[in-house]
Amino acid sequence: MHAALELLGLLPLLLLSYLEALARLLLPSRPKSVQGETVLVTGAGHGLGRATALEFAQRCCCLVLWDVNQHGIEETAAECKRLGATVHTFVVDCSKREEIYRAAEKDHQIEQTFAVNILAHFWTTKAFLPTMMKNNHGHIVTVSSAAGHMPASFMLSYWLFVISFSSSKFAAVGFHKALTQELSALGKDGIKTTCLCPIFINTGFVKNPKMRLMPILEPDMVAKKLLEGILINQKMIFVPSSLNIFLFMEKILPERALAALNKLQAIQFDKVVGYRNKE
Amino acid sequence: MHAALELLGLLPLLLLSYLEALARLLLPSRPKSVQGETVLVTGAGHGLGRATALEFAQRCCCLVLWDVNQHGIEETAAECKRLGATVHTFVVDCSKREEIYRAAEKDHQIEQTFAVNILAHFWTTKAFLPTMMKNNHGHIVTVSSAAGHMPASFMLSYWLFVISFSSSKFAAVGFHKALTQELSALGKDGIKTTCLCPIFINTGFVKNPKMRLMPILEPDMVAKKLLEGILINQKMIFVPSSLNIFLFMEKILPERALAALNKLQAIQFDKVVGYRNKE
Numbered sequence: 239m240h241a242a243l244e245l246l247g248l249l250p251l252l253l254l255s256y257l258e259a260l261a262r263l264l265l266p267s268r269p270k271s272v273q274g275e276t277v278l279v280t281g282a283g284h285g286l287g288r289a290t291a292l293e294f295a296q297r298c299c300c301l302v303l304w305d306v307n308q309h310g311i312e313e314t315a316a317e318c319k320r321l322g323a324t325v326h327t328f329v330v331d332c333s334k335r336e337e338i339y340r341a342a343e344k345d346h347q348i349e350q351t352f353a354v355n356i357l358a359h360f361w362t363t364k365a366f367l368p369t370m371m372k373n374n375h376g377h378i379v380t381v382s383s384a385a386g387h388m389p390a391s392f393m394l395s396y397w398l399f400v401i402s403f404s405s406s407k408f409a410a411v412g413f414h415k416a417l418t419q420e421l422s423a424l425g426k427d428g429i430k431t432t433c434l435c436p437i438f439i440n441t442g443f444v445k446n447p448k449m450r451l452m453p454i455l456e457p458d459m460v461a462k463k464l465l466e467g468i469l470i471n472q473k474m475i476f477v478p479s480s481l482n483i484f485l486f487m488e489k490i491l492p493e494r495a496l497a498a499l500n501k502l503q504a505i506q507f508d509k510v511v512g513y514r515n516k517e
Numbered sequence: 518m519h520a521a522l523e524l525l526g527l528l529p530l531l532l533l534s535y536l537e538a539l540a541r542l543l544l545p546s547r548p549k550s551v552q553g554e555t556v557l558v559t560g561a562g563h564g565l566g567r568a569t570a571l572e573f574a575q576r577c578c579c580l581v582l583w584d585v586n587q588h589g590i591e592e593t594a595a596e597c598k599r600l601g602a603t604v605h606t607f608v609v610d611c612s613k614r615e616e617i618y619r620a621a622e623k624d625h626q627i628e629q630t631f632a633v634n635i636l637a638h639f640w641t642t643k644a645f646l647p648t649m650m651k652n653n654h655g656h657i658v659t660v661s662s663a664a665g666h667m668p669a670s671f672m673l674s675y676w677l678f679v680i681s682f683s684s685s686k687f688a689a690v691g692f693h694k695a696l697t698q699e700l701s702a703l704g705k706d707g708i709k710t711t712c713l714c715p716i717f718i719n720t721g722f723v724k725n726p727k728m729r730l731m732p733i734l735e736p737d738m739v740a741k742k743l744l745e746g747i748l749i750n751q752k753m754i755f756v757p758s759s760l761n762i763f764l765f766m767e768k769i770l771p772e773r774a775l776a777a778l779n780k781l782q783a784i785q786f787d788k789v790v791g792y793r794n795k796e
Binding site: 241244245248251252254255256258259360363364385386388389397398400401402403404405406407408409410411412413415416417419420422423424450451489491492493494495497498499500502 | 524534691768
């Protein structure tokens with residue numbers, strides 16, 4: 239009964255929240271400055287990680303680049319330096335928790351870490367979040383995928399790959415949502431979160447992906463969208479933004495219609511690099 | 518252009534799908550029989566796993582029970598036998614892939630496996646799905662949680678636990694959705710899938726959970742709802758079913774209102790068993 243009254247008491251707040259949401263929709267947010275911030279980018283040796291590092295380098299950040307591939311991060315570092323950024327590189331296998339901790343300890347500059355790009359996201363966050371919390375300052379970026387909201391299908395000979403890929407991308411969305419909620423509950427409003435959900439990016443991981451209703455993305459373009467979103471503290475970034483429509487349709491369409499739409503979309507690719515096929 | 522025309526061509530199907538969905542809503546499905554089916558239940562030594570095993574035992578199934586705790590499955594097995602079921606038990610640590618494969622090889626009866634309850638769900642599915650596919654017969658049950666759709670919050674000193682818990686539960690939902698879609702794409706309509714998403718269950722894992730707007734569930738009651746759902750091939754089971762309303766509200770409420778609602782819900786618990794606290 240008491241709880242029911244309190245629920246009623248939420249009504250004015252509900253109205254206020256809708257007005258606030260409307261105002262945000264109408265008045266574009268002013269991008270924040272990241273000049274001088276320390277930015278950790280994991281997986282910075284190639285693809286989206288590299289493109290993201292270059293975007294931050296253009297904004298005069300102090301970059302910390304991690305990747306398992308030394309040659310890759312050195313190339314990225316050279317390009318970032320050419321753009322005027324300070325750069326530290328570490329060879330880190332982000333699938334190994336101990337390596338993450340070792341690298342985190344080595345670099346005291348990371349204490350002010352602004353953005354964490356993802357791979358072994360749980361452990362990088364565990365390593366850096368306590369300091370971020372102490373300073374109530376930072377921004378954690380989780381890279382998921384459109385498949386983290388709606389599983390991609392029709393990659394017939396890759397059902398095992400699709401299932402584990404979707405699981406991990408759903409997990410990344412859950413990670414982001416739980417982290418966002420916990421930070422809000424803890425009153426740490428200085429730490430922002432962003433989740434990036436693009437469709438296929440042409441990074442060489444999946445060979446020659448094709449879809450009929452949507453384009454295949456290039457890493458540079460996705461990194462640009464990511465930066466735009468980070469700078470206005472956008473929580474969920476879909477690339478392309480028309481993904482919103484597909485995800486809404488997934489909520490309202492009956493199964494049979496969704497299956498037909500999936501068939502029409504006809505996702506195809508030649509192979510997944512490093513994946514030991516089928517059954 | 519061609520794709521746009523094909524999209525238009527989907528309209529009659531869309532209408533048909535809605536009519537079909539409406540018919541399903543109005544005409545209750547007839548439960549299927551599971552008598553004589555082989556049912557594998559992982560984590561059968563306690564809590565929801567045990568309660569689920571007992572439900573199947575009452576329906577004259579041939580049960581295969583897995584758990585890391587020998588004493589636990591022996592107790593469950595004894596109760597199942599009393600109910601008239603044939604029971605095989607294996608001590609399996611479902612967090613270890615090799616143990617899953619070893620147990621799967623040992624028991625040839627599992628070839629006709631009907632339901633797989635979850636822990637190390639990816640590997641149990643990988644072990645059994647090929648045979649299920651060959652027979653185009655089976656039912657795979659994924660146990661997730663309400664937290665797999667909407668992260669629970671306000672467990673302040675447990676932020677790390679909450680984040681990893683939510684990630685894994687989101688992953689389970691993604692697993693179920695991707696699996697369902699792949700099976701449909703492969704035309705394996707004889708293999709059904711069900712995802713169970715309950716709120717807190719009183720299993721002793723989380724000590725003394727409390728919520729203001731919802732009850733704490735008992736394993737028996739959740740297992741009953743699970744069986745009801747499995748027998749009519751329900752894809753997603755929320756327990757209690759009022760969870761549907763909360764999840765719908767999560768889609769339409771602005772952030773600030775959701776945060777207030779979370780605060781009102783006031784999830785609390787004493788401790789998480791086996792979790793080495795805080796930082």
